Amino acid sequence: MSPFEVLSEPKDYAGSEDGWRVLANNSRVNKSWEALMEKAPENTRRCYMHLRTQPMQRIRGRVFPLKHKKYREHGAWEYEVTDGDRVFYVPKSQDRTVLVYYAGEHPPKGKAPFPPKFL
Amino acid sequence: MAMVLGETRGHLLEGHPVHKMGRLFEDQIFTATDLNRRGGAILDLALSKPVTITRNDQHFALLRRELVADLSALRDQVNMFTEVMGAIRSMQSGNKLHDDHPYRWLQIYEADDLAVMSDELMEAFAEVNRGEDLEAVEGVIHEWHESAIAAASEVLDEAFAAESNPINLTPPPSDQDRVDE
Numbered sequence: 001m002s003p004f005e006v007l008s009e010p011k012d013y014a015g016s017e018d019g020w021r022v023l024a025n026n027s028r029v030n031k032s033w034e035a036l037m038e039k040a041p042e043n044t045r046r047c048y049m050h051l052r053t054q055p056m057q058r059i060r061g062r063v064f065p066l067k068h069k070k071y072r073e074h075g076a077w078e079y080e081v082t083d084g085d086r087v088f089y090v091p092k093s094q095d096r097t098v099l100v101y102y103a104g105e106h107p108p109k110g111k112a113p114f115p116p117k118f119l
Numbered sequence: 120m121a122m123v124l125g126e127t128r129g130h131l132l133e134g135h136p137v138h139k140m141g142r143l144f145e146d147q148i149f150t151a152t153d154l155n156r157r158g159g160a161i162l163d164l165a166l167s168k169p170v171t172i173t174r175n176d177q178h179f180a181l182l183r184r185e186l187v188a189d190l191s192a193l194r195d196q197v198n199m200f201t202e203v204m205g206a207i208r209s210m211q212s213g214n215k216l217h218d219d220h221p222y223r224w225l226q227i228y229e230a231d232d233l234a235v236m237s238d239e240l241m242e243a244f245a246e247v248n249r250g251e252d253l254e255a256v257e258g259v260i261h262e263w264h265e266s267a268i269a270a271a272s273e274v275l276d277e278a279f280a281a282e283s284n285p286i287n288l289t290p291p292p293s294d295q296d297r298v299d300e
Contacts, residue, residue: 023285101278
């Protein structure tokens with residue numbers, strides 16, 4: 001969607017005891033996340049706060065559960081950090097953890113063809 | 120949309136439960152000379168509904184900016200809605216979208232997914248029409264397009280299949296203390 005806007009800041013979770021625990025699936029993912037924090041500090045801060053406080057809160061066009069069966073069945077979500085960067089994660093409500101599987105540049109389009117002209 | 124347009128005018132058709140806008144302009148016509156002499160009064164009229172200003176055989180519309188913005192947004196959303204719904208209907212009829220079709224990415228989805236997408240688009244269009252979210256249709260298309268890219272991405276395949284040894288995600292610098300507690 002354009003123009004790309006920074007998401008509004010989620011409610012402050014300072015001192016909150018009911019925040020979610022945010023995990024990287026492995027150290028490689030965490031390194032990618034750290035690189036993303038260097039690149040877009042404010043956007044990643046807001047992303048992190050969102051994952052800590054309301055990872056299952058949909059923001060149309062920006063934070064949403066993936067639609068295709070392949071990831072929908074795993075409960076995977078996408079967070080658009082910047083126009084060209086994404087975080088993919090799976091929130092697990094039973095133990096209030098968020099597992100981040102990918103953080104970094106928008107995945108190559110692969111077999112998915114180009115977007116419509118208005119996007 | 121409905122908010123600004125609704126302030127302008129509209130009427131229900133008998134036997135047809137749709138609020139029809141009808142013609143946007145009525146017979147509120149003023150000359151350019153009128154506009155010069157009674158600008159304030161004409162602007163007051165234009166606040167409630169569009170008026171026409173004429174100069175010789177030229178006609179101009181004088182109306183609120185919000186109305187133009189809403190009409191423009193509605194046009195965009197209607198175009199997107201009809202284009203994508205047309206593509207979905209075509210696929211549901213067993214047709215294949217041609218190679219340079221802008222919605223060829225839909226082909227990654229199965230029939231039941233497309234039915235869900237249609238429902239979401241209908242709901243989004245209703246939101247646009249009610250003036251609740253003027254980009255709702257675009258938002259839904261965007262999410263499905265992003266999901267198509269994700270589903271086709273080998274990079275994501277690898278990321279989700281990678282060995283899992285979870286560690287705390289490094290918090291942003293200003294949040295370090297909170298997480299270390």
